[in-house]
Amino acid sequence: MTVTRFAPSPTGYIHVGNLRTALFNYLIARKSGGEFVLRIDDTDPERSKEEYVDAIKQDLEWLGLTWDRIERQSQRLDRYEAAAEKLREMGRFYEAWETPTELDLKRKKQLNMGKPPVYDRAALGLSDEEKAALRTERGDGVWRFKLDHERITWEDGILGEVSIDAASVSDPVLIRADGQFLYTLASVVDDMEMGITNVVRGNDHVTNTATQIQMIRALGGEPPAFAHHSLLTGPQGESLSKRLGTLALRDLRENGVEPEALLSLMARLGSSQPVELRLSLDEIADGFELEQFGSAPTKFDVEDLYPLTAKKLHGLELEAVADEVRALGVPDDKAAAFWNVVRENITTRKEMAGWWALFRDGAEPLVDEEDREFVAQAFGMLGEPPYDAETWGNWTTAVKEATGRKGKKLFMPLRKAVTGLQRGPEMAEVMPLMQVKPGGKPGA
Ligand code: GLU
Numbered sequence: 001m002t003v004t005r006f007a008p009s010p011t012g013y014i015h016v017g018n019l020r021t022a023l024f025n026y027l028i029a030r031k032s033g034g035e036f037v038l039r040i041d042d043t044d045p046e047r048s049k050e051e052y053v054d055a056i057k058q059d060l061e062w063l064g065l066t067w068d069r070i071e072r073q074s075q076r077l078d079r080y081e082a083a084a085e086k087l088r089e090m091g092r093f094y095e096a097w098e099t100p101t102e103l104d105l106k107r108k109k110q111l112n113m114g115k116p117p118v119y120d121r122a123a124l125g126l127s128d129e130e131k132a133a134l135r136t137e138r139g140d141g142v143w144r145f146k147l148d149h150e151r152i153t154w155e156d157g158i159l160g161e162v163s164i165d166a167a168s169v170s171d172p173v174l175i176r177a178d179g180q181f182l183y184t185l186a187s188v189v190d191d192m193e194m195g196i197t198n199v200v201r202g203n204d205h206v207t208n209t210a211t212q213i214q215m216i217r218a219l220g221g222e223p224p225a226f227a228h229h230s231l232l233t234g235p236q237g238e239s240l241s242k243r244l245g246t247l248a249l250r251d252l253r254e255n256g257v258e259p260e261a262l263l264s265l266m267a268r269l270g271s272s273q274p275v276e277l278r279l280s281l282d283e284i285a286d287g288f289e290l291e292q293f294g295s296a297p298t299k300f301d302v303e304d305l306y307p308l309t310a311k312k313l314h315g316l317e318l319e320a321v322a323d324e325v326r327a328l329g330v331p332d333d334k335a336a337a338f339w340n341v342v343r344e345n346i347t348t349r350k351e352m353a354g355w356w357a358l359f360r361d362g363a364e365p366l367v368d369e370e371d372r373e374f375v376a377q378a379f380g381m382l383g384e385p386p387y388d389a390e391t392w393g394n395w396t397t398a399v400k401e402a403t404g405r406k407g408k409k410l411f412m413p414l415r416k417a418v419t420g421l422q423r424g425p426e427m428a429e430v431m432p433l434m435q436v437k438p439g440g441k442p443g444a
Helices: 016-031 050-063 077-089 100-112 128-138 183-193 203-218 249-254 259-266 281-286 302-314 318-328 332-343 349-361 369-380 391-403 407-419 427-433
Strands: 003-006 035-040 069-072 093-096 142-145 151-156 160-165 173-175 198-202 225-229
Touching: 003 016, 003 198, 016 035, 016 050, 016 198, 016 225, 016 249, 016 259, 016 281, 035 050, 050 249, 050 259, 077 093, 077 173, 077 183, 142 203, 151 203, 151 225, 160 203, 173 183, 183 203, 198 203, 203 225, 249 259, 259 281, 259 302, 318 332, 318 349, 332 349, 332 427, 369 391, 369 407, 391 407, 391 427, 407 427
Parallel strands: 003 035, 035 069, 198 225
Antiparallel strands: 093 142, 142 173, 151 160
């Protein structure tokens, strides 16, 4: 059975970049009738926050990306300890005491000599006395996994064959000096013990994958199938890393983006398939193929979410928004007419309120200087509400007869005066929604 996981660290809100990872893993599990695990990577007690765990769940639920199981790394520390012990026994784990400054100095020297900045394994050459002295002087060291210096190769679901020379990679630190297990060890143990079969993550993890494959093998496991998707950039190809904070899923939700818009875009962006609005995860899963994604950075423009959001709203029936429409104060007998007029003219649900305010209170008329008299005369010929489907036709016919104006010169000034807008819905449909006589507001 296919088992995938989404493994966020609860150190912040999840954003569009995380969503891509979550969605790909979700879709792979869903398509094959497998399981999708939500794994909370909370081994860092200082940076992990419960409020972010809750927020991650809310965001995924909003999108319908429900998980079959939730796992928390903080509850599995004994498992990581057992794996560490195993690696120690095998001689694949060693303690090292270099300070960050010392490591930095080593790296600089290597770079100056034109060498790759790889940890030189000085700690491996320490005698027992030297180790004891360092422990007395500096306390516990960090624990590093001793890589086998050979090529690590895998068939990547997106990148094709990837081959990395382990000698070009530093032995990864798996336990910090304060005893905290680091993600790399925890992730390997979890992937093995949770039966994860497929891992999709960002290509910033490619080097991690190489070391993790060796670790899994050392621990007697079989590595899952890996795939690394490209990272998102801004519309001009600029790095998004600084802006991701403003692209949190909850901000998009606040701004009125519809979940289907976000899912439809994210499931196709960067692939050979066109982006089209899909209204369910089933439909989205349908055409989803990992192989269709390219390795080049994927340009993401938040603005692309709005036409998709608008399209979804245009297709919604009243039932889907009835509660919100009622909450605005729209009388039940006007609800259907209101929604019909409004849905074609909004980009997000949030704009519904503005339309209702316009119908309820009237707009501030938009009147060009040369139309001032004409508009005043026209308003003089309009009765008080309620209006009906005939009102606009009857009124404009009467105004036409009285003023001799016709066509655009007749209709445009009246539309602008009634709605305060250059364009918008059919006026015959607007008039029955007006709760007050238009033109009452200043400017008329
Ligand atoms: N917590 C890790 C991250 O957010 C998970 C990476 C992985 O998928 O293994 O980067």
